[in-house]
Amino acid sequence: MNYVFVCYPKCTTCQKAKKWLNKNGIEYEERHISEQNPTAEELKEWYLRSKLPLKKFFNTSGLLYRSIKLAEKLPTMTEEEQIALLSSDGMLVKRPIIVNEDVVLVGFKLAEWEQLK
Numbered sequence: 001m002n003y004v005f006v007c008y009p010k011c012t013t014c015q016k017a018k019k020w021l022n023k024n025g026i027e028y029e030e031r032h033i034s035e036q037n038p039t040a041e042e043l044k045e046w047y048l049r050s051k052l053p054l055k056k057f058f059n060t061s062g063l064l065y066r067s068i069k070l071a072e073k074l075p076t077m078t079e080e081e082q083i084a085l086l087s088s089d090g091m092l093v094k095r096p097i098i099v100n101e102d103v104v105l106v107g108f109k110l111a112e113w114e115q116l117k
Helices: 012-023 040-050 063-067 070-076 079-088 110-116
Strands: 003-007 028-032 097-099 104-106
Touching: 003 012, 012 110, 040 079, 040 104, 063 070, 104 110
Parallel strands: 003 028
Antiparallel strands: 003 097, 097 104
């Protein structure tokens, strides 16, 4: 199972997730979200496969999200516009994300990540 672990190394939640992955012997390829932001195509695929609402892919606690007042703008944006916005700046994307051919998990919720073992 080849996992891609999309993270921001300075993020404490990402650090916890990485520590958990290592502790549980789960192999992954690490991808720094601000250096290699997910593409619009990847985000659309992950969103559809995850069955999560698209808003769950936004880093709502991030400075950029708040500074451009996305909470007010998102309800009037189409899915394509939201995906394009997410793909424009990795700091807008909720992290960590772990992905493989079977799994798409957004954020670090231990109960969900247990399925990776």
